[in-house]
Amino acid sequence: MKRLQLIITLLFGLNLQSQISTLEIDNKSELQTGIDIKSKNYFVFDGFDTFYKKSFYSKQWQALKYKYNQLPTTKNFSQYNFFHIEGKNFLVDKGCGEVYEFKNDSLIRIDNSFQHKNQFSSCTFVYNKEIYYFGGYGLFTFKNILTKFDFKTKEWELIKYSDYSKIPEPRQNALSFLNGNFLYIISGISEDYHTKQTTGASTKLNDVWKLDLLTKTWEFVGILNVEKELLYNVNGNNTYQNNTKFHYDNSRLFEFDFKNNTLNFSEPKDKYSLSFNEKYNTENNEIIYAIKSTDVNLITTKVIVEPFKSYSGENYQTELLIKEDSIKYMAIVIVVLIILFSFIYFRKRSKTKTDKNCIIFKNNLFLHKNKPINNLSTNEINLLSFFYSNYSNPIQMNEVVDFISKNDDISYNTLTKKKDTILNSLKQKLAFVLDINEEDLFIYQKNKEDKRIKEIQLNPHYFKI
Numbered sequence: 094m095k096r097l098q099l100i101i102t103l104l105f106g107l108n109l110q111s112q113i114s115t116l117e118i119d120n121k122s123e124l125q126t127g128i129d130i131k132s133k134n135y136f137v138f139d140g141f142d143t144f145y146k147k148s149f150y151s152k153q154w155q156a157l158k159y160k161y162n163q164l165p166t167t168k169n170f171s172q173y174n175f176f177h178i179e180g181k182n183f184l185v186d187k188g189c190g191e192v193y194e195f196k197n198d199s200l201i202r203i204d205n206s207f208q209h210k211n212q213f214s215s216c217t218f219v220y221n222k223e224i225y226y227f228g229g230y231g232l233f234t235f236k237n238i239l240t241k242f243d244f245k246t247k248e249w250e251l252i253k254y255s256d257y258s259k260i261p262e263p264r265q266n267a268l269s270f271l272n273g274n275f276l277y278i279i280s281g282i283s284e285d286y287h288t289k290q291t292t293g294a295s296t297k298l299n300d301v302w303k304l305d306l307l308t309k310t311w312e313f314v315g316i317l318n319v320e321k322e323l324l325y326n327v328n329g330n331n332t333y334q335n336n337t338k339f340h341y342d343n344s345r346l347f348e349f350d351f352k353n354n355t356l357n358f359s360e361p362k363d364k365y366s367l368s369f370n371e372k373y374n375t376e377n378n379e380i381i382y383a384i385k386s387t388d389v390n391l392i393t394t395k396v397i398v399e400p401f402k403s404y405s406g407e408n409y410q411t412e413l414l415i416k417e418d419s420i421k422y423m424a425i426v427i428v429v430l431i432i433l434f435s436f437i438y439f440r441k442r443s444k445t446k447t448d449k450n451c452i453i454f455k456n457n458l459f460l461h462k463n464k465p466i467n468n469l470s471t472n473e474i475n476l477l478s479f480f481y482s483n484y485s486n487p488i489q490m491n492e493v494v495d496f497i498s499k500n501d502d503i504s505y506n507t508l509t510k511k512k513d514t515i516l517n518s519l520k521q522k523l524a525f526v527l528d529i530n531e532e533d534l535f536i537y538q539k540n541k542e543d544k545r546i547k548e549i550q551l552n553p554h555y556f557k558i
Contacts, residue, residue, distance in 0.1 A: 112152075112379075112399060112400055112403075113397065113398070113399040113400075113403070114147060114151075114152040114153075114154070114397070114398040114399070115395055115396070115397050115398075116137060116145055116147070116154045116395065116396040116397075117393055117394070117395050117396075118137070118139055118145070118393065118394055118396070119392055119393060119394075123169040123170060123171025123172075124137055124138060124139040124169075124170050124171065124370070124383060124394065124396070125137075125138045125139075125170040125171060125173055125174075125175050125184065125370060126138075126175065126370040126372055126381050126382070126383060126396060127175040127177065127182060127195075127372070128177060128372050128374050128381065129177055129180075129182055130177060130180075130374075130375070130376055131177075131180035132180075133148060133149040133150070133376065134146050134147065134148055134149070135147045135148075135149070135374075135381055135398055136175075136182070136195075137154075137383075137396050138170040138173075138175075138184070139170060141159070141162055141164060141166050142158060142159060142162075143156050143157065143158055143159070144156075144157055144159065144198075145157070145396075147398065149374070149376060149377055149379075157198060158198070159198060159199060159200065160197060160198045160199045161199035161200070161201065162199065162200045163193065163200055163201055163202045164184075164193060164200050164202075170184070172186065172187050172188075173185060173186060173187060173193070174186075174187055174217050175372075176217075176219055176224055178219055178222050178223075178224070179222055181194060181196065182194065182195040182196070183195065183224070184200065185217075185224060185242070186208060186209075187212075187213055187214070187215075188208060188209055188210040188211060188212060188213045188229075188231060189209040189210075189211055189212040189215070189226050189229070189231075189240060189249060190204070190206050190207055190208040190209040190210070190249070191204060191206065191207075191208060192204035192206070192224075192242055192247075203247060204242070204247045204248070204249075205246070205247040205248055206247070206248055206249055209231065209249070210231050210232065211229065211231035211232055211236065212226045212228065212229030212230075212231055212236055212238075212240065213229050213230050213231055213265065214229055214230055214265035214266045215227055215228050215229030215236070215265065216228055216229075216267050216268075216269035216276075216278060217269075218269060218271045218276065219271075220271060220276075220306055223241055223242065223243075223244070224241065224242040225239060225240065225241050225252075226239070226240045226241075227239050227240075227267075227269065227276065227278065227304075228261075228263065228264050228265060228267055228278075228281065229265050230265040234263070235262075235263035235264055235265055235282075235283050235284055236263050236264075236265075237260055237261050237262065237263040237264065238251060238252075239251070239252040239254070239304075239309075240252065252309065253309065254309050254310065254311065255308055255309045255310045256310055256311070259310075259311055259312075259313070260311045261278055261300070261302040261311060262283050262298060262300070263283055263284070264278075264281030264282060264283045264298055265281060265282050265283075266281050266282045267279060267280055267281030267282075267298075268280055268281075268332050268341050269332060270332060270334060270339040270349065270351075271334070272339070272351065274305060274306050274307050275303050275304065275305060275306065276303070276304040276306060277301065277302070277303055277314070277339075277349075277351060278301070278302045278303075278304070279301050279317070279349075280297065280298050280299060280300070280301075280317065281297075281298050282295045282296070282297060282298070283295060283296060283298055284296070299316055299317040300313070300314075300315070300316055300317070301313075301314040301315055301316070301317060301414075301415055302314060314415060315415035315416060316415065316416045317414070317415060317416070318356070318412060318413040318414060318415060318416045331368075331369060331370065331371050333371050333372060333373040333380075334373060335373050335378075335401060338350075339351075340373070340405075342365040342368065342371065343365060343366065344361050344362075344365055344366045345358045345359050345360065345361055345362070345365055346358065346359040346362075346365055346404075346405055346406070346408075348408060349414060350414065351414070354413060354414050354415055354417075355411050355412070355413065355414055356411065356412050356413070356414040357408040357410070357411050358408065358409070358410055358411075358412075359405070359406055359407065359408055359409055360409050362406075364384060364404075367384045367385065367387070368382040368383065368384050369382065369383055369384075370382060370383045373401065378400060378401050378402070379398055379399060379400055379401060380398070380399065380400075380401045380404050381396065381397070381398045382396070382397055382404075383395065383396045383397075384397065449462060450462075450527055450528070450529075450555070451527070451554070451555045451556060451557050452466065452523065452526070452527070452555060452556050452557070453556075453557045453558070454478075454481045454556075454557075454558055459474075459477065461526050461527070466522075466523075466526060468522055469519070469522060470515075470518070472497070472515045473515060473518060473519040473522070475496075476493075476496070476497070476515055476516065476519055477519060477523075479493075479496050480549075480550075480551050480556075481551070481556070481558065483550075484551060484553075484556070484558055486550070487536075487538060487548035487549065487550040488548060488549055488550065489540065489546050489547070489548050490512075490546070490547045490548070490549060491546070493512055493516070493549065494508050494509055494512050497511055497512050497515065520534055520535075527555055529555065533552060533554075533555070534551075534552055534555060535549050535550065535551060535552055536549070536550045536551070536552050537549055538550075
């Protein structure tokens with residue numbers, strides 16, 4: 094059984110090795126890597142005459158000549174970010190500005206913009222088929238702006254946040270991950286406010302923020318758990334996503350789990366310190382990355398494509414990603430409890446006060462705070478008694494008029510005026526006793542069947558049986 098397991102392990106290892114493809118080129122200039130999911134090809138851009146291409150299903154790289162190249166010959170490819178959107182490939186200036194489309198073995202400039210030189214080392218991502226840059230450094234200042242390239246106008250535009258009172262500190266070299274409609278920003282470098290230097294001084298941040306791209310609102314997630322100082326050696330923003338997992342490598346391979354608030358990481362390896370331009374292939378779970386030779390006598394760079402499993406190995410340790418500040422949570426709990434008890438107290442007090450400040454009909458007497466009300470006329474007592482007799486039912490105004498008439502041979506208009514006189518006098522006296530507004534004594538509404546008919550009813554807050 095053990096021999097069978099050994100054979101399977103060896104075969105699996107050989108299979109992984111057989112899938113590894115390496116391209117070795119002279120490091121004449123900095124390069125950029127790319128993945129075209131539509132055509133199922135890997136690309137390496139190096140120099141201004143030749144680029145390299147390899148199929149997902151082949152180990153062999155092809156060196157091809159550009160048919161046309163509009164890229165400035167004074168620039169190298171390390172100054173451009175690669176994006177693949179809906180079957181199209183783009184190289185975009187890392188400082189924001191120039192946008193080139195790579196098609197038909199040619200690099201064609203498509204923007205109407207200019208070299209902004211304003212967002213170097215920014216967080217870049219594709220959302221809703223559009224290219225975004227967040228933060229960065231340029232023109233002697235760190236940035237916390239969000240910009241987007243508009244493919245219709247061929248210009249860059251500034252995206253406004255919904256609330257500028259709560260946004261991240263300006264930064265460059267932050268780690269960023271796109272999770273659905275949310276952009277996570279982790280750490281980064283910002284201005285050191287404790288130095289007198291105006292340039293050159295910077296400090297490492299240890300915060301985590303989340304941007305809702307639908308509402309354009311920022312949310313502070315928390316402070317990184319940095320007791321082990323795991324992420325203080327970040328020196329770039331080469332992050333990538335393995336399906337639903339988020340990775341960054343620098344001396345170790347880090348896996349961010351925002352849902353469970355954990356950071357998984359491997360043992361230190363040289364390749365994680367040396368690799369750059371990492372990109373994950375969602376089509377076949379491979380990764381492409383570049384490694385420069387550590388031999389000072391050589392000027393070569395290797396571009397490697399291999400299964401992500403062989404690149405990542407196994408995670409060895411797990412730590413909290415964001416600090417769980419017990420004091421903070423305790424303070425929140427205390428505040429919530431105070432608010433809850435205050436609400437219960439004031440509600441109870443308000444209810445008690447309302448119950449005391451009411452008129453009670455008991456033993457044919459109207460009582461307020463256990464004392465009889467003696468300032469009502471006979472007509473007012475009769476009318477109030479009539480309302481109490483219909484305590485739970487709204488009364489139509491014509492019924493009130495009929496009650497006051499007592500079959501008197503008087504015109505309806507005269508009876509209506511008499512009703513108004515008695516009712517208004519009753520309201521004045523009761524409002525004085527209760528020390529409330531007259532309009533609060535009764536509830537007025539329209540008849541459900543005939544909206545033209547007005548109805549009246551005692552307000553149960555101030556009248557009890």
